[in-house]
Amino acid sequence: MSDIQIINTDSNNSLTTAIDNLDSNEDIREISAATSSTNLINWGTVSLAWENLSYSIKNRKIVENASGVVKPGECMAILGPSGAGKSTLLDLLAGRKDHKNVSGQIYLNGRPGQIKYVSTYVMQEDAIMEVLTVRENIQFAADLCFPASYSDAERRTRVQDIITEFGLDRVADSKIGSMFIRGVSGGEKRRASIATQVITLPKIIFLDEPTTGLDSAASYNVMKAILQMTQKHKLTVIASIHQPSTETYSLFDKLCILGRGRTLYLGGREEAIRYFENLGHKVPNNSNPADHFLDLINSDFLTDKADAEKYLSEFVNGFEGSEAYEVMKSEINNLIEKHKGDRDTRKISSKTTERYQQSFMRQTYILIIRCFKNALRNILLFWSRVILYVCLGLLMGTAWWKVGFHQTSIFERLTTLYFSIAFLSFMSTAGIPGFLEERYLFQRERANRFYSVGPYVLANTLVSIPFICIITISFACVMYPTVELHSGFDRVAIFTGILFLSLLAAESMVVLIASIFPQFISALCMAAFFNGFWMMSAGYIVRPPDIPAGWKWAHYMDYQKYAYEAIIYNDLSGLTFNCEKLSNETGGGIKQYNCYYGDKSGSSAQFSGEDVLRDLGYDSVKIWLWAIMLVVIMIVCRILFYIILRVRRAPS
Numbered sequence: 001m002s003d004i005q006i007i008n009t010d011s012n013n014s015l016t017t018a019i020d021n022l023d024s025n026e027d028i029r030e031i032s033a034a035t036s037s038t039n040l041i042n043w044g045t046v047s048l049a050w051e052n053l054s055y056s057i058k059n060r061k062i063v064e065n066a067s068g069v070v071k072p073g074e075c076m077a078i079l080g081p082s083g084a085g086k087s088t089l090l091d092l093l094a095g096r097k098d099h100k101n102v103s104g105q106i107y108l109n110g111r112p113g114q115i116k117y118v119s120t121y122v123m124q125e126d127a128i129m130e131v132l133t134v135r136e137n138i139q140f141a142a143d144l145c146f147p148a149s150y151s152d153a154e155r156r157t158r159v160q161d162i163i164t165e166f167g168l169d170r171v172a173d174s175k176i177g178s179m180f181i182r183g184v185s186g187g188e189k190r191r192a193s194i195a196t197q198v199i200t201l202p203k204i205i206f207l208d209e210p211t212t213g214l215d216s217a218a219s220y221n222v223m224k225a226i227l228q229m230t231q232k233h234k235l236t237v238i239a240s241i242h243q244p245s246t247e248t249y250s251l252f253d254k255l256c257i258l259g260r261g262r263t264l265y266l267g268g269r270e271e272a273i274r275y276f277e278n279l280g281h282k283v284p285n286n287s288n289p290a291d292h293f294l295d296l297i298n299s300d301f302l303t304d305k306a307d308a309e310k311y312l313s314e315f316v317n318g319f320e321g322s323e324a325y326e327v328m329k330s331e332i333n334n335l336i337e338k339h340k341g342d343r344d345t346r347k348i349s350s351k352t353t354e355r356y357q358q359s360f361m362r363q364t365y366i367l368i369i370r371c372f373k374n375a376l377r378n379i380l381l382f383w384s385r386v387i388l389y390v391c392l393g394l395l396m397g398t399a400w401w402k403v404g405f406h407q408t409s410i411f412e413r414l415t416t417l418y419f420s421i422a423f424l425s426f427m428s429t430a431g432i433p434g435f436l437e438e439r440y441l442f443q444r445e446r447a448n449r450f451y452s453v454g455p456y457v458l459a460n461t462l463v464s465i466p467f468i469c470i471i472t473i474s475f476a477c478v479m480y481p482t483v484e485l486h487s488g489f490d491r492v493a494i495f496t497g498i499l500f501l502s503l504l505a506a507e508s509m510v511v512l513i514a515s516i517f518p519q520f521i522s523a524l525c526m527a528a529f530f531n532g533f534w535m536m537s538a539g540y541i542v543r544p545p546d547i548p549a550g551w552k553w554a555h556y557m558d559y560q561k562y563a564y565e566a567i568i569y570n571d572l573s574g575l576t577f578n579c580e581k582l583s584n585e586t587g588g589g590i591k592q593y594n595c596y597y598g599d600k601s602g603s604s605a606q607f608s609g610e611d612v613l614r615d616l617g618y619d620s621v622k623i624w625l626w627a628i629m630l631v632v633i634m635i636v637c638r639i640l641f642y643i644i645l646r647v648r649r650a651p652s
Contacts, residue, residue, distance in 0.1 A: 044203075045072030045073075045203065045234045046072065046108055046109060046204055046236055047069065047071045047072060047108070047236065047335055048069070048070050048093065048106070048238070049068070049069040049070075049106070049110070049331070049332045049335055049336075050066060050069075050092075050093060050104065050105065050107070051067045051105050051107070051332055052065050052066075052067060052104040052105065053065070053066040053067065053089075053092055053093075053103070053104035054066070054102070054104055055088060055097060055101055055261075056101055057101060062085050062088045062261050063085045063088050063089050063092060063258075063261045064261045064262050065104075065262070065263075066089060066092075066104070066258075066261075066262075066263050067263065067266075067328065067329070067332065068256055068263070068266045068328060068332075069328060069335065070236050070237075070238055070254060071236065072234040072236050073231055073234045073235070073236075073253075074236065074237070074253040074254055075226065075227050075230050075237040075238075075251065075253050075254070076237070076238045076253065076254035076255070076256055077239055077240075077241050077244065077249070077252040077254070077255055077256070077269075078090060078238065078239065078240040078241065078256045078258060079241065079255060079256070079257045079258070079290060079293060079294065080257060080259060080294070081259070081294055081297065081298040082242075083260070084258040084259055084260060084261065085258050085260070085261035086209075086240035086241075086242075086258055087208055087209070087240055088261070089240075089256075089258065089261075090121075090208055090238065090240045092106075093106065093115070093206065093238060094115065094116070094119060094121045094206045095114075095115045095116050095119075096121065107332070107335060107336065109335065110335035110336045110337075110338055111336075115204065116449075118202060118203045118204055119202050119203070119204035119206060120197050120198055120202040120204075120206070120448050121206045121208070121447065121448065122193075122194055122197050122198070122205065122208065122210060123208055123444060124210065125440075126190060126193040127193060127196075127440060127441045127443075127444035127445070128176055128189065128196060128441065129176065129370070129374050129438075129441060130175070130176040130177055130178040130183065130378075131175060131176070131178060131181060131373075131374055131377035131378045132175065132176065132370075132373060132377070133172070133173050133174060133175050133176070134163065134168050134171055134172050134174060134176065134184065134188070134192045135159065135163065135172045135173055136373070137176065137192060137196050138159050138162060138163060138192070138195055138196050138199060139155070139156070139159050140196075140366065140369075140370045141196040141197070141199045141445075141450065142155045142199050143155060143358075143366050144357070144363065144366055144367075144445075144450045144451055145199055145200045145357055145450060146158070146200070146357060147357050148357070148358060148359070148362065159199070162195050162198075165195075165225065165228065165229050165232070166191045166192070166194070166195045166225045166229075167191065167221065167225055168188060168191060168192060168195065171184045171188050175377075176189055176192065178378075180379055180380075181377075185218065186213065186214055186215075186218055187214055187215075187217070187218025187219075187221050190210065190211075190222050191221070191222055191225055194207070194210065194222070194226065197444070197448060198229070201229075201233050201235065203236060204235070204236045204237075204238075205226075205230075205235055205236070205237045205238070206238055206239075207226070207237070207238070207239035207240070208239075208240055209240050209241060210223070210226070210239055210241070211223065211241060211248065212242065216245040216247070216248070219244065219248050220245065220247045220248050220251075223239075223248050223251045223252075224251060226239075227251045227252075239252075243290065243291065243294065244290050245288065246288045246289075246290075249269070249288065249289060249290040250269075252269050253269060254266070254267065254268055254269060255267065255268075255269050255272050255293075257272075257293055259297045259312045259315060259316075260312055262312065262316050263316070264312070264315040264316060264319055265315075265324065266325075266328055267324035267327065268324075271324060272289065272293070273289055275322065275324055276292075276293065276296070279315075279318055281296050297315060356450075356451060360452070360454060360455060363455035364455040364458050364459055366451075367451065367455050367456055367458075368459045368463055370459075371460060371463040374438065375434075375463055375464075375467055380430075380431070380433050380434035381431055381434035381467070382434075382464075382467040382468075382470070382471065384430055385427060385428075385431065385471055386470060386471050386474050388427055388430065389424060389427070389471050389474055390475065390478055392423070392424070392427075392475065392479075393474070393476075393477075393478030393482075394478055394479075394482075396416060396419060396420070396482075396483065397478060397479050397481075397482025397483055398482070400412050400415075400416050400483045401483070402482070402483070402484040403483055403484060403485075404484070405576065405577050405578060406578050406580075407577045407578060407579055407595065407596045407597070409577070410572075410577065410596070410597075410612055413485070413571060413572070414540065414568065415540075416479075416483050417485075417567050417568055417571060418538070418540040418564055420475075420479065420499060420567070421502055421538070421560050421563045421564045421567065422534075422535045422538065422540075422560060422564075424475065424499070424502075424503060424506075425502060425503065425505075425506035425531060425534070425559075425560060426506075426528070426532075426535070428503065428506040428509075428510045428531075429510060429527040429528060429531065432510060432514050432524055432527060435510070435514050436514055436518065436520055436523065438460075439515065439518065440518075442456050442645070453642060453645045453646045454642065456645070457642045460511065461638055464504070464507055465504070468503050468504055468507060469500060472496055472499050472500040472503055473496060476492065476495060476499065480495065485571050486570065486571045486572075486574065486575060491570055491571070494566075494567075494570045494623060495567050495570055495571070497627070498563050498566045498567050498570070498626075498627060499567070501563065501627055501631060501634070502559060502560065502562075504630070504634045505559040505630050505634040505637065506531075506559070508633075508634045508637035508638050508641065509527075509530065509637050510527050511637075511641055512637045512638075512640050512641045512644065513526050513527045513530065514527070515641055515644045515645055516644055533554070534554075534558045534559065534560045535560065537551060537554040537555045537558045537561065538555075538560040538561045538564050539555065539564060540564060543616075543617075544617060545617065557633075559629075559630055559633045562626040562627075562629045562630050562633075563626075563630060565618050566623045566626040566627065568616070568618055568621075569618055569621040569623060570623060571609075572609030572610075572613055573613065574609060575608070575609035576607070576608055576609070577597075577606060577607055577609070577612070578605065578606055579593040579594060579595035579596075579604065579605055579606060579607065580593060580594040580595075581593055581605070582594055593605050597611040597612045597615050
């Protein structure tokens with residue numbers, strides 16, 4: 001099956017070379033090169049046409065021989081029952097499907113072209129930070145998407161313009177809203193989400209069911225805002241839509257009606273009524289034409305597959321022999337013919353060099369500011385954990401209140417220190433919901449070329465540091481003095497620092513797992529499993545000498561091992577513990593003692609913390625080296641996190 005025709009955009013031409021009108025005879029390579037970024041404001045208009053477009057998986061045709069054209073200023077709706085191929089056709093036109101399974105041609109102004117640099121794809125789920133205001137969300141999008149040559153005043157002006165265009169002035173400074181924050185309505189949230197993705201006025205906009213989950217009034221307002229923007233800026237808009245109301249239906253200029261992947265009609269909205277009437281299927285009075293068409297072509301309830309196929313084939317054959325089909329083919333041919341003499345329209349490689357409007361450092365800076373605001377306001381990310389850790393510190397302080405320096409306190413000290421590392425690390429899973437929400441937004445923005453993976457990973461890492469520091473200090477301030485561990489500022493500082501590094505490593509592991517398993521339940525289960533695994537191999541539940549040889553590798557890879565051993569050494573070294581005094585004495589009146597560690601002859605009343613460390617096998621611990629190991633594990637997890645995001649595409 002032949003690949004869809006596309007064109008390379010490796011050229012480094014400046015945006016200033018972008019032409020004012022794409023209907024001129026400039027080479028399509030210059031067009032693509034001039035727009036290998038998200039700033040398309042100064043572009044001219046773009047017509048989108050497709051011819052004999054097909055897509056199949058395992059010999060099953062999902063879309064078959066689809067053809068059509070949408071011109072600047074037009075808004076086309078893709079209608080069809082569930083499973084008709086609406087979203088698939090939209091993905092094909094947007095270049096979001098594997099070319100190995102695609103055949104046919106897509107034309108930009110009559111010539112093959114790289115569509116992703118002139119378009120934006122808006123998913124049906126809202127991709128927006130709920131704790132930021134409408135204005136802040138749109139402003140951050142503008143800061144990322146507009147060239148560095150744009151002044152702050154120009155960006156703010158454009159942000160205000162699109163707020164007005166989408167009817168969001170009244171709620172511009174209101175937070176979007178979440179389960180903890182009262183915010184804007186569903187329709188306003190949807191309009192704000194779309195506004196952040198079309199801030200650069202891309203010449204082609206694809207919308208996947210933009211009115212899903214909205215009532216008829218909100219759906220109408222969303223589509224009205226899109227239509228007004230389409231007409232004002234001469235954009236080309238294609239939207240898949242499911243059962244639009246009469247009012248929403250009336251906003252579209254064109255219809256593409258699909259049935260099991262085949263085109264049953266493509267043409268003007270008003271002409272569709274006359275077309276189906278000529279086929280003997282008149283739209284009843286006072287009824288919604290869209291509902292009538294969907295009821296008419298829905299063959300899902302025909303029990304005989306042959307009858308269903310025959311029923312749809314009649315519509316397909318009827319359309320291919322109609323005047324509407326001839327008009328569509330004529331429009332496509334006219335676009336191609338107009339540019340027939342243009343030089344070099346041959347197919348070349350699809351590989352492109354992605355370019356972004358902002359430098360790596362500028363992207364990182366903007367994302368740090370946004371991530372910091374999100375973390376500061378989003379209780380799910382860190383603040384819920386601050387509360388949890390403080391409560392846990394109080395529980396530990398009351399359970400192991402002033403453990404003292406009797407030899408029986410050693411077990412309590414070891415348990416307290418292990419609990420501090422293991423369970424605080426385990427509670428890092430509380431940050432999964434907030435991270436998954438942020439990751440979903442990252443996928444959408446990366447797909448629309450707002451920024452690259454590196455700045456996002458760096459910003460995510462840097463922003464987490466101060467909040468994890470707050471979490472660590474909050475816990476240490478409550479737990480350390482109540483348990484009465486080894487006193488001294490240096491000891492407290494080392495304990496807090498090691499715990500901080502341990503939580504950084506745990507956080508890095510959690511975001512890595514959540515990047516591999518994007519669903520909340522699966523991410524939570526896997527994070528819990530790996531935390532439990534590291535708890536088992538840390539050296540407390542099973543002592544290092546007793547760990548089976550086949551699992552030794554896990555012990556040395558375990559970040560909890562290094563944290564646990566470091567804070568044990570920090571607490572026990574330099575301390576002196578009292579042995580248990582026995583009731584009986586020797587004949588000479590010499591007192592006898594039972595010591596768990598150190599000199600066990602019975603004559604010594606005390607032993608040192610070093611004796612305990614030696615007996616446990618931790619006397620060779622070097623705190624600075626163990627701290628470095630925690631940093632290395634954290635960095636490795638972050639690098640793997642980057643690689644996973646780099647190689648994994650956002651779901652279509």
